[in-house]
Amino acid sequence: MTKEQDFEIFLAAAPGLEDVLCGEVRLKGFKQPRAVPGGVVIRGGWPEVWRANLWVRGAGRVLARIESFPVTHLAQLDRRARRVPWAEILRPDIPFRVEASCAGSRIYHAGAAAERIETAIRETLGAPHAPDAGILVRARIEQDLCTISVDTSGDLLHRRGHKQAVNRAPLRETMASLFLLQCGYNGAEPVLDPMCGSGTFVIEAAEIASRLNPGRSRHFAFEQLATFDAEAWQRMRDVKSARMPAARFYGSDRDAGAIVMSQANAERAGIAACTEFRVATISDLAPPAGPPGLVIANPPYGTRIGDKQTLAPLYRTLGQTLLRRFAGWRVGIVTSEPSLAYATGLPFLPTTAPVPHGGLRVSLFRTAPL
Incomplete structure (x- = not known):
């Protein structure tokens, strides 16, 4: 071979x-x-x-x-x-x-x-x-x-090499990027995550728009194989396609610790210049100036009995805020609980099959422009 x-x-x-x-x-x-x-x-x-x-x-x-x-x-x-x-x-x-x-x-x-x-x-x-x-x-x-x-990968590929700080039950970067694609995201529009945690959706969206290779900061198992050519690999890595995106990328979270985490992760990924993170509750949410884009979130799912009832008001508030203030924006919500997704009152398109994630099965609920 x-x-x-x-x-x-x-x-x-x-x-x-x-x-x-x-x-x-x-x-x-x-x-x-x-x-x-x-x-x-x-x-x-x-x-x-x-x-x-x-x-x-x-x-x-x-x-x-x-x-x-x-x-x-x-x-x-x-x-x-x-x-x-x-x-x-x-x-x-x-x-x-x-x-x-x-x-x-x-x-x-x-x-x-x-x-x-x-x-x-x-x-x-x-x-x-x-x-x-x-x-x-x-x-x-x-x-x-x-x-x-x-x-040939070694460490799983969601380990991009930028994210040192993560919150509880984070969504893998690989899965986040595919959910962005499923929402029709192509790097040309703003993205906002109102429950950004450690910033996964915002950072992936900004990297896609900046044309940054996901594997640029890490090593791979193939570097230890007999087939490896260090010079050819270096030439491949050196091809620069990066650009400053026209759109901006926004994350907010009610937890100040999550915002500090997200900013540090964005800094390490080299996309701090096109991202903004701030402490805000769902009811504070307002669209940034400029054209509409995509709101995408991975809210808490409530895996224990009784959690669903306590989380329903959060989803309801999210849906009402988006319907009232985000005309023209599309929405993507990742959750393991269809009843919580429907509590938003958002007009979802037909969903696809659920996807395994951290011992649960999650689905992406998407809307057309509101």
Whole structure:
């Protein structure tokens, strides 16, 4: 598997957001993206792997699919794993680990499968195995077909490298960017989050408008692979497309600590100049001067019994304030509770399937311009 070779690349997404991610991947110029359960598949070489990690906002991780073969028993898996050209992909001096999953296959013991592949790599390449290694080889055995991938991202991609301070139950940046896309946001209009917490929606919107690559401030697992070309990667990172956006981005929260957090995170992300954060309650909310845009919020959901009743007035106030003062603005609300969303009284468009988030299932409730 040489640097020039073409192979399948899998970009993981939260189930329910595959089509939205596919739209983003297409917009970023990747060839023939295809939505599949759990993500998006593209084809390309290692430069496409690097670019996907650097550019794509909505993907949770990027896997390079390096080999696929039918397998029905462990001895066969052992033989086939030894024929994978590991020396072309992994480095003998860098520790690795293996994770396996089995579904509907004659090999059903994931631990035994992982062990066979791990031994094959160790004995053919000489690389050390370590349970906490940054290089992860994944094997998925489904319907007696084994697909071997290398996780090229390392840390999950929502860890952009800017946000040191977070509040309780924050929305992942990857998911926030896809919800912005679902609301039709393209970087040309103002965005306001009236319950901004640590500033995720505001910072993602400002970065999109500023054309900043989401992966610009972090390292990736592919930098430790045999296929890595440091000079080519540096050239890719050095391509500057950043601009000062025409629109501005606003966050407010009744918690002063959240505002301090958001400002610090925006500063680290390099978008402080086009963002504004202030302490304000929902009833204080007023549209900023200029053209209408998008109001988007991830309010508290109320996961304990009785919480819903106490939160309903907050949602009601939010809806009334927006209907009264935000004519021409679109609204997006992320919540796990449809009854709370409908308590706003806002005229929502049909919703899409709920998306898993932090042990819950959340939906995006959207309106047309009010």
